Amino acid sequence: MSWQAYIDTSLVGSGNVDKAAIFNKEGTSVWAASAAFNVSPDEIKAVVAHYADTTEPKKIFGSGFKVAGEKYVTLRADERSLYGKKGKEGICICLTKQAILIAHYGETAQPGATAKTVEQLGDYLIGVGY
Template identity: 45%
Template sequence: MSWQGRLADLGSLPRNNSLVGTGHIDKAAIISVAGDSVWAATSGFTVSPDEMKNLVSVLSGNSAAVDKAHADGIHIGGDRYVVARIEDRSIYGRQGRNGICVAKTKQAIIIAHHGEAQVAGNATQTTEALADYLIKAGY
C-alpha cells in the first residue's frame, strides 16, 4: 500500500486504513517524522516546509515551540488553527467549525483536516486509529 493510498478514498481498504475514505476527514497529508518531506497529500492540501518543521518541534516536546503553539496557534496549509490541546504524540486545533488532528508515529506525521460538515471527535478517532495501525506495522 502506498502512502497516497492511506489518504485516498479506496473502498478496498479497511476503514481505519484510509482517512478520506471514512468520510470523517476531507483532506490530509503524511509527512516524514523529520519534517523534511511530504510523503502523500490530498489534492490542494499543501504543508509548507516551515509548517512541517514547526509541527516537528511541537511534537518533539520543545517547550518554546509548545508555548508558542498555545499562544499563537498552529499554521497548516497557510491557515491558522487555535490549539485546543497538545498530547504526547498529537496536536488538535480549531478554526471556527473546521479543525485539524496531527498524530505522530515512529516514522511519519499524519495531518488530517475536517470541515464543518464532519464531527471533530470522529475525525480525531479516525486519525488516531490510522496512527495506531502504522505504529503496529512498524511505521
C-alpha cells in the same frame, strides 16, 4: 498499501476527513497528500518543533499553528497528538514512529470522529513499525 492509498482510503475515504497529508517524522519529505492540500515547509517545521517542545504548558498553546495557510487555535498538544480548530473546521495531527499524519475536517464533520479516524490509523502504523 501505498501512502497515497492511506490518504484516499483510510482518511478521506472514511468521510471524517476532507483532505490530508503524510510526512516523514522529520517533516522533510511528503509521502502523500490530497490534491491542493499544501503544507508549507515552515508549517511542517513548526509541527515538528512542537513535538520537540518539553515545556509545560507547551508554547504552541499560546501561539497556535498554521497548516496549508490557515491558522488554528491549539486544542490539544501532547507527545503524540496535536489538534487545532478554526471556526467549525479543524486539524488532527498524529505522530507515529516514522510519520506525521495531518488531517483536515470541514464544517460538517464531527471532530471526535475525525480524531478517532486519525488516531486509529496512527495506531495501525505504529503496530506495523511505522
